[in-house]
Amino acid sequence: MDIHKSEKLFAEAQQLLPGGVDSPVRAFKSVGGTPRFIARAEGATIIDVDDNRYIDYVMSWGPLILGHAHAEVVAAIRAQAARGTSYGAPTELEVELARLMTQAMPSLDMVRFVNSGTEATMSALRLARAFTGRTKIVKFEGGYHGHADMLLAQAGSGVATLGIPDSVGVPPAAVADTLTAPYNNLRALAQLFEAHRHQIAALIVEPVAGNMGVVPPCEGFLQGVRALTLEHGALLIFDEVITGFRVGWGGAQGLYGVKPDLTCLGKIIGGGLPVGAYGGRREIMQWVAPSGPVYQAGTLSGNPLAMAAGLATLNVLRRTNPYAMLESLAARLCEGIAAAAEVARIPIWQNRVGSLFTTFFSSGPVTDYASAKKSDTARYAKFFHALLDTGFYFAPSQFEAGFVSVAHSDEAIEQTVIALRRVF
Numbered sequence: 001m002d003i004h005k006s007e008k009l010f011a012e013a014q015q016l017l018p019g020g021v022d023s024p025v026r027a028f029k030s031v032g033g034t035p036r037f038i039a040r041a042e043g044a045t046i047i048d049v050d051d052n053r054y055i056d057y058v059m060s061w062g063p064l065i066l067g068h069a070h071a072e073v074v075a076a077i078r079a080q081a082a083r084g085t086s087y088g089a090p091t092e093l094e095v096e097l098a099r100l101m102t103q104a105m106p107s108l109d110m111v112r113f114v115n116s117g118t119e120a121t122m123s124a125l126r127l128a129r130a131f132t133g134r135t136k137i138v139k140f141e142g143g144y145h146g147h148a149d150m151l152l153a154q155a156g157s158g159v160a161t162l163g164i165p166d167s168v169g170v171p172p173a174a175v176a177d178t179l180t181a182p183y184n185n186l187r188a189l190a191q192l193f194e195a196h197r198h199q200i201a202a203l204i205v206e207p208v209a210g211n212m213g214v215v216p217p218c219e220g221f222l223q224g225v226r227a228l229t230l231e232h233g234a235l236l237i238f239d240e241v242i243t244g245f246r247v248g249w250g251g252a253q254g255l256y257g258v259k260p261d262l263t264c265l266g267k268i269i270g271g272g273l274p275v276g277a278y279g280g281r282r283e284i285m286q287w288v289a290p291s292g293p294v295y296q297a298g299t300l301s302g303n304p305l306a307m308a309a310g311l312a313t314l315n316v317l318r319r320t321n322p323y324a325m326l327e328s329l330a331a332r333l334c335e336g337i338a339a340a341a342e343v344a345r346i347p348i349w350q351n352r353v354g355s356l357f358t359t360f361f362s363s364g365p366v367t368d369y370a371s372a373k374k375s376d377t378a379r380y381a382k383f384f385h386a387l388l389d390t391g392f393y394f395a396p397s398q399f400e401a402g403f404v405s406v407a408h409s410d411e412a413i414e415q416t417v418i419a420l421r422r423v424f
């Protein structure tokens, strides 16, 4: 495979952008090699600057549930662009998108649009602290909620550890009120709440973990989290930036039947443009400025291009209800991976929820961050490169989700399964 243009661009990019990229995982650091510079994309296919074609299972990390350059989404963006790209004033698009979201997720009475998932989670936590008058927050080890200072803490193993920053530049004070607990462990969580009675403002959780690789909640886990937060007067925040409109029209909260107080969204609701949102119960959301005292603003928030792309995406999803089809495509892919691994006698563990999946190179079950980290990342890197070299673009890291879109045809899945046999 000729990648000389990507190589040249990567060399130039590294002089101009830290690591040559604008978001770390794109640089291929954990798998090695040269990131492909993408020139264009359509459907399930991305095409790099050297004209190599790949069937894409990253799909911009989740937003593109309809595939690249979906005709209706492109048309919506084009039509809106001709009418202006930003006004700094309210639009009907925001009302329409908010209405669709509140219809899809009954826990949402109101929403506030922002520009990224990061902004959504940091704003939701500010709101939760204001509403409860408490300062501590709880997150799970391996849970990713964007890059706000207070959320860049996973702490060590064990229960009830006070936060230790995950990144230099995060002052210890910024994570001093961030408590962490192991995912899928209600006992540890109960102890944490017990040890910090009347101090915890909110617990934030990816209802299906997607950023340590995909890790579904164990039976009863989310229900238990709901019960504990209610018992202790803490708000429950579902970070559905990945799962919202991905695992079903009603998100993970619809799938598992658990109602959070606040929800963070992003990715799919922007249809491939930069968007985030947070929303929830009216009495809480009315604390947000200008109706309430919690300040939060954005020059480009509710941007009409992004609203138009999100609205077009959600309208297609509502009209076509593709979730059963997405699930069966992803299931076939995962079955293909499992069969190929078994023939080659390579131990793997796969987690999948709907069209969201991860193949862990691990012989044991992956139920939390500690077990995810037991994966053989060197083996994953080989798997990744063998696929990439034959035209299949999987996530350049073991600890990420794979995404199937509406544009992944039966043939695309079949081609991938055939390639997987060779790869293993």
Ligand SMILES: *Cc1c(COP(=O)(O)O)cnc(C)c1O
Binding pocket: 115, 116, 117, 118, 119, 121, 144, 145, 146, 147, 206, 210, 211, 239, 240, 241, 242, 266, 267, 275, 276
């Ligand atoms: C992607 C992601 C975020 C961050 O969103 P950005 O738009 O990248 O800031 C937050 N939470 C989860 C669960 C995510 O997957």
